[in-house]
Amino acid sequence: MSSPAFADHGTVQAVRDPAELAISSAGLTKRFRSGQVAVNAVDLAVPAGSVYGFLGPNGSGKTTTIRLLLGLIGPTSGSHELLGEPMPGGSARVLPRVGALVEGPAFHPYLSGRANLRRLDAADRTVDPATARVRIDAALDRVGLRAAAEKRYRHYSLGMRQRLAIAGALLRPRDLLILDEPTNGLDPQGTREVRTLLGTLAATGTTVVLSTHLLSEVEQICTHVGVMHLGNLVAQGTLSELRARSAARAEVETPTPERAAATLRVLGLSDVSSAGGQVSALLGDVEPEKVVAALVHADVPVRGFAVRRAGLEEMFVQLTGEGFDVSG
Amino acid sequence: MSVADLRQSSDPARVPSGGPVGAVVYRPHAVSSRFFRSELLLIFGRRRNWVGGLILATVPILIAIAVKVSPPSPGGGGMNFLNQITQNGIFVALSALTLEMPLFLPLAVAAIAGDTVAGEAHLGTLRYLLTVPVDRTRLLVVKFGAIAVFALVATLLVALVGAMLGLALFGGGPVVTLSGTTLPFWTGAARLLLVIAYITMCMTALGAIGLFVSTLTEQPIGATIAILVLALGSEIMDAIPQLSVIHEYLPTHYWAAFGDLLRDPISTAAVVPGIWSALAYTAIFGAAAWARFGGRDVTS
Structure with missing residues (x-):
């Protein structure tokens, strides 16, 4: 070959x-x-x-x-x-x-x-x-x-x-x-x-x-x-x-989720969602350190910050679909 | 593993390293009987086949006891070996073979031959044999060889049980041939061996047909029934005079010719074409099995 x-x-x-x-x-x-x-x-x-x-x-x-x-x-x-x-x-x-x-x-x-x-x-x-x-x-x-x-x-x-x-x-x-x-x-x-x-x-x-x-x-x-x-x-x-390859998400732990979410949107992050004191968004091409800097600059009190990549399972589902049916 | 390792270990005789045992250089023999012996062990170690053997052996026992209890009146003749048993016990073997030839012996061969490939496919062991790897042609040759050995053993079983029991109950002596002449005992015994060889050939030919049928399915019982239907169908067609045109081409047509081996001198008019017929059926269906199985997808 x-x-x-x-x-x-x-x-x-x-x-x-x-x-x-x-x-x-x-x-x-x-x-x-x-x-x-x-x-x-x-x-x-x-x-x-x-x-x-x-x-x-x-x-x-x-x-x-x-x-x-x-x-x-x-x-x-x-x-x-x-x-x-x-x-x-x-x-x-x-x-x-x-x-x-x-x-x-x-x-x-x-x-x-x-x-x-x-x-x-x-x-x-x-x-x-x-x-x-x-x-x-x-x-x-x-x-x-x-x-x-x-x-x-x-x-x-x-x-x-x-x-x-x-x-x-x-x-x-x-x-x-x-x-x-x-x-x-x-x-x-x-x-x-x-x-x-x-x-x-x-x-x-x-x-x-x-x-x-x-x-x-x-x-x-x-x-x-x-x-x-x-x-x-x-x-x-x-x-x-x-x-x-799997999409990375930025996760921010903060007492002011609205302000954090707004900041992330301004930075160009997509799929922003917040639940409780947790805001998360798809990182895309944005570098994580820029996100942290922007948050601090916007006076968002950051209690925790993490970049999380999808686990193998999520990636597997992404690649092969959610359906429970066996492939025909 | 590096590239060099891969290249080095492409030598077929080199047992690759990486395990604690067996990492010795071993040059395989061109011919090894191990797989063949394993195949025989599989056939002759199986309880089902022992029961089958018992049934085959019951017939000569039944004949010997029946004749001992109620001896037939002297006279008669023709193929009716039963009448001669009281004069010479060796005829128990011939009577038993005559009675088992139409059904019991073909049934036994059909059970074994039908199981050869279809049985392994049914269990799934076929895919593991092929990945060992066992070359597909080699697999068929081994399977066919085992069928031939079984055909010989089954025929020998019937003949020897009959001969031993017959000699024990009725004694031996000169053998009266179908032509009416008398042969010395040992000549008669040699004729019995010829009969065994001829029947083995006929049964092996049926086994070759069975091997082919067995490559068509993954259901061993289905294969066995199909082989039996072929054998019995052939016997039925052979019994219909209107079909005489095709009689000599039927696989069972010359089976009964083994009686000719007990004439004096031996009549070869039916035995020789019988041998050719058996060889032809063996060759044709052996080749058909090879053609069918050689490139078949094994999805069982």
């Missing part, structure tokens, strides 16, 4: 050298036979070593994108690379280095957790069979499932199933993990364990792509974010880049 078009769709991601990207796609599109465009010209750029939060409402095309990335489905148009290898041509070389969790766990119900992992490991002919037992035990340990390893999968709770799926992705060291809602169904304890685990993996250089709708999760562990909406990648960049 010579000239990836990363700049479209309002992404704030600067164009990077593709070799540094763990995942890159150009115009990746999937139109289903029904005519529905599930993924529309997506240009993903997941830097190597990043923890990339892949966000979007239900039905926004996240899972379809992941299926495209892994070669489970073929694109209608567009192309992508994993770890520098073109897909799907390079799948035999690159997929052993990629651990994946796609649309929830799936195992044979009448086999034990361990037997299920053994089957997955047996299917991988690029690993040493002699180390299978050690690797399976290590993977079970990492997700805290060793004690339940001999239980049939049928009797696993949703959280245990999720853990087993993560263990399946960790049967061998990976350079890239693509995890579709890995904490789905986990209790708070399990969620924290998984977050810690992903942190540990990322610290050793593994690139992690994390599809989720838990924004708190993203804020805690992700370095990069991509937001899907109606099949489009509507935003992509580092977490701070995305935060910087």
Whole structure:
């Protein structure tokens, strides 16, 4: 891929050298036979070593994108690379280095957790069979499932199933993990364990792509974010880049809200609102220090002043709409 | 991870570092039987299939006991192996195979073959196998190989249970062929092995059809029923004389020809075309399964 078009769709991601990207796609599109465009010209750029939060409402095309990335489905148009290898041509070389969790766990119900992992490991002919037992035990340990390893999968709770799926992705060291809602169904304890685990993996250089709708999760562990909406990648960049895009508001705490509000209007701030002793307005291009100076100049008694940027959640809603309906 | 790291780790044989275990260089063998063995374990470790095996084995047991309790009057002949059981126990195996050939054996093969791809798709394990990655062609080859092994084991099960029980209850001895001549016991036993091989081929051909059907759906039961409908439909059409033009092209047409292997000398008039028919069906539907599954979107 010579000239990836990363700049479209309002992404704030600067164009990077593709070799540094763990995942890159150009115009990746999937139109289903029904005519529905599930993924529309997506240009993903997941830097190597990043923890990339892949966000979007239900039905926004996240899972379809992941299926495209892994070669489970073929694109209608567009192309992508994993770890520098073109897909799907390079799948035999690159997929052993990629651990994946796609649309929830799936195992044979009448086999034990361990037997299920053994089957997955047996299917991988690029690993040493002699180390299978050690690797399976290590993977079970990492997700805290060793004690339940001999239980049939049928009797696993949703959280245990999720853990087993993560263990399946960790049967061998990976350079890239693509995890579709890995904490789905986990209790708070399990969620924290998984977050810690992903942190540990990322610290050793593994690139992690994390599809989720838990924004708190993203804020805690992700370095990069991509937001899907109606099949489009509507935003992509580092977490701070995305935060910087969101509109900042000046908030003034004062006993004289009317005078403060008037001063802010004069300065050219928009969307001025006051409630109690609190006046807030969209900062726009105005520098915060000028606001403070103007307030003092106008003899507004300032008890507190803050510049607040929208949280990830507000930004998410800004990008993907307020509606509760799933994307069709 | 730096650019250099990425380039370095693009060597397929290099296990990337970054984990505590398994970070050793391992050069994969071109051919590994691990996945195939895992597939066999999946089939033969499953309780449902043990129950199926039990049902298959019940038929020769039933025949042996029935004949022991109420021996048929001597005489008769033709394909009716039942009449010969009292003279030679090995005929319990042949009687059982004759009775199971039209329904029980195809049912067993249909259950296994229908489950191969559709079953994994239904559970969702297919997407995880493909991301391991298992090459799609390799997946089909392994699945087909497992069907063939199952067809052999199912046929062997019926034949061996029948032969063992028959020999125990009625004893062995020279084998009277369908041509009326007598073969020494061991020659007769060798003929039984030929029968097993021929039936295995016929069942494997049905399995190849089943593998193709299994790539069409995510419902294993639906696939199994469809395969069975094909097999029984073929048997029904084969029984309608007015359709004789197409008879030789039906997948089940030559199934009963295994009886010819018990003539003296062996009659190849139906057995040889039967072998070609089985090979042709295996090749055609194996290729069809590959064509269908090779580029299919896996959305299960």
